[in-house]
Amino acid sequence: MSENLKSLVDHAVDMGKKKADAIIARGVASSDSQVRFSESRIDIAKKWESQNLEIFIVVDGAKTGATVRPASTKKDVEKAVNDVVSFSRTLPDSMFYAGIEEEAKRYHEAPGNYDTKIDQFTEGSTEVVNSIIAAALDEGAKRVAGSIMVTKTETFFRSSLGPEGSSKSTGFELNVRALQDELDYSGQGLRSGTIPSAEKDEMIKAGAKAGRLAKEAVGAVQGEPGVYDLVLTPTVAASVIGDVPTRANPFVAMIGLSPLQDKMGEQIAPDMITVHDDSLLTGGMGTTSFDWEGTPGKKTTIIERGVLKSFLHNTSTARMFETETTGSSRLASVGMGARLLLPGASNIVFENGTTKVDDLLDVDRPTIHVTCNWYSRFQNAQTGDFSTIPRDAMFLHQKGEKKPIKNMRISDNTMRMLANIDALGNDRTQVYWWEVRTPTLIPSMRIRDCRMTAATQ
Numbered sequence: 001m002s003e004n005l006k007s008l009v010d011h012a013v014d015m016g017k018k019k020a021d022a023i024i025a026r027g028v029a030s031s032d033s034q035v036r037f038s039e040s041r042i043d044i045a046k047k048w049e050s051q052n053l054e055i056f057i058v059v060d061g062a063k064t065g066a067t068v069r070p071a072s073t074k075k076d077v078e079k080a081v082n083d084v085v086s087f088s089r090t091l092p093d094s095m096f097y098a099g100i101e102e103e104a105k106r107y108h109e110a111p112g113n114y115d116t117k118i119d120q121f122t123e124g125s126t127e128v129v130n131s132i133i134a135a136a137l138d139e140g141a142k143r144v145a146g147s148i149m150v151t152k153t154e155t156f157f158r159s160s161l162g163p164e165g166s167s168k169s170t171g172f173e174l175n176v177r178a179l180q181d182e183l184d185y186s187g188q189g190l191r192s193g194t195i196p197s198a199e200k201d202e203m204i205k206a207g208a209k210a211g212r213l214a215k216e217a218v219g220a221v222q223g224e225p226g227v228y229d230l231v232l233t234p235t236v237a238a239s240v241i242g243d244v245p246t247r248a249n250p251f252v253a254m255i256g257l258s259p260l261q262d263k264m265g266e267q268i269a270p271d272m273i274t275v276h277d278d279s280l281l282t283g284g285m286g287t288t289s290f291d292w293e294g295t296p297g298k299k300t301t302i303i304e305r306g307v308l309k310s311f312l313h314n315t316s317t318a319r320m321f322e323t324e325t326t327g328s329s330r331l332a333s334v335g336m337g338a339r340l341l342l343p344g345a346s347n348i349v350f351e352n353g354t355t356k357v358d359d360l361l362d363v364d365r366p367t368i369h370v371t372c373n374w375y376s377r378f379q380n381a382q383t384g385d386f387s388t389i390p391r392d393a394m395f396l397h398q399k400g401e402k403k404p405i406k407n408m409r410i411s412d413n414t415m416r417m418l419a420n421i422d423a424l425g426n427d428r429t430q431v432y433w434w435e436v437r438t439p440t441l442i443p444s445m446r447i448r449d450c451r452m453t454a455a456t457q
Contacts, residue, residue, distance in 0.1 A: 004027055004072075005156050006166075008053060016057060017160045019085045022100060024293065026054040026157040027071075033122045035129045036126035038145040040137060045126055053077060055084055056292070056331060058100070063092035066331055068338035096251060096340055099318040101272050101293035101329075104162040108296065109289055112282040115170040118152050120412045125150060128200055132176060132207035139208050140215030141178035141187070148174045148203070150196055163294025163443055172196040174203050175433055177392070178210035184220055184406045186392045187213025187370040190235055192432040192439070194283050213371060213393035216404060223396065223452065229367040230410070230450045231360045231397075236373045238431035238440035239420070241389060241447075242348055243376075244268075244414050245275045245302045246309065246438050250317040251342045259384040259415050260308060268305040269392035269418045271391020273352045274299050277312055279327060284347035285432045285439035292327040292341060300326040302348075312343045350442040360425055360446045368452065369395045373410070374435060384414035389455055407455040420448045422448050 005027040016023030033047040054070035058064050065088030071077055072170040115121065121128075129148060139337045158164040176189040188207030193199050232240060244260070247253075253261035260268075279297030281287050289297050293315055301309050314329030315323065330344035361369060376388035388410050396403045425444030432439045 020057040021446030022058040024056045024159045029154045031152040036147040040144045053269040064094045098316040102161045107289040110280040113194045115195045118170045121197040134444045135207035136178040136211030141211035143179045145177040176210040178214035179342035185217040188392045217393040219404040223408040231369045234429040238436045242440040248302045257381040271305045275303040276349045279346035286346040293329040295327040306425045348440040352428040410456045411453045
């Protein structure tokens with residue numbers, strides 16, 4: 001661990017103890033690299049480093065404040081602490097604060113979340129990208145675009161109430177889009193994980209998948225609005241169905257944005273559906289040994305055999321709801337720049353299915369295979385009414401034929417779709433990209449009787 005990082009955090013806490021009832025400080029040093037490509041060639045390859053100080057304080061009993069800003073000197077730390085203390089004293093008591101972790105505990109280190117060869121991979125990442133592009137072109141793409149982001153992060157935190165700890169992690173996000181001359185004929189390949197040096201072959205396969213889908217999408221025609229069974233790839237399932245367990249959150253329920261707020265103990269999904277939040281998941285992009293307050297990470301069952309079993313809690317919401325924290329505290333942005341300590345998911349994990357994807361599509365009912373989606377929007381987050389636009393390759397399977405279609409929108413309800421799952425694939429995959437910002441490990445799934453509208457409606 002960087003001694004400079006630790007010294008800055010220690011200085012913040014030592015200073016904050018004299019000015020506030022409690023303070024938590026985190027130093028986060030990151031080294032990032034990105035390679036972007038378009039028109040089947042690399043446009044940009046860049047690297048940058050950052051070091052931020054993150055502070056949460058409690059003053060005058062129940063007034064809370066937080067700040068996140070760059071910091072490299074003790075003078076930066078002193079200004080950050082003074083600013084957040086002064087501002088927080090002007091605020092009313094927080095209605096979402098009832099305490100933070102007060103006990104220092106031992107943390108379990110999750111294996112498989114740091115790549116010792118990360119620097120070598122970063123140095124050779126342009127060669128990997130060229131191989132990804134070549135794989136997509138070999139499968140029939142005319143043009144290839146996308147990016148790969150590689151991160152290395154070191155964290156040290158300390159609370160004035162006792163907890164402290166450190167961690168280091170690595171990760172990568174790959175997004176590949178393959179296109180034909182006609183923009184509607186396209187395909188996507190995704191890959192994410194924590195050990196990029198061991199994932200080169202899988203990255204190349206993601207490029208090949210994008211190229212293959214783009215070629216299969218050639219000739220796509222306007223789809224007919226109606227009610228269809230859907231087979232969602234892990235990418236789409238994570239966005240649509242994976243959103244539901246992320247809302248097993250008392251804060252989200254309290255502000256009226258969760259369809260789960262009054263469903264505890266109810267059967268909300270078929271028996272085949274079991275979902276956990278696992279902050280110690282090996283290879284999880286959201287894995288952490290401790291939450292923001294210093295409570296040890298753990299595995300929490302949200303849905304068990306279709307029944308809603310638990311919400312995710314930090315210390316404050318656990319006290320409000322007279323239960324125990326699940327080690328799920330996060331410093332979350334709320335509104336325009338405000339930050340609160342709130343519960344949040346780490347890695348959403350669906351149990352895998354047993355059905356081959358080809359068998360999911362071996363059907364006698366009109367079924368649409370959706371491989372990618374963008375622009376998910378809720379018309380009513382409290383009930384789960386939403387819409388999302390399938391992008392890239394999409395296929396109608398009907399009467400033994402497979403036909404590429406386009407310009408459709410899923411316009412339905414996440415809770416109803418969750419209840420209508422009738423089969424799970426055996427292809428569970430971690431999904432993490434701009435449409436899915438909570439890492440979600442999920443298989444393909446078939447869902448009965450979903451409403452599809454024209455994308456222009």
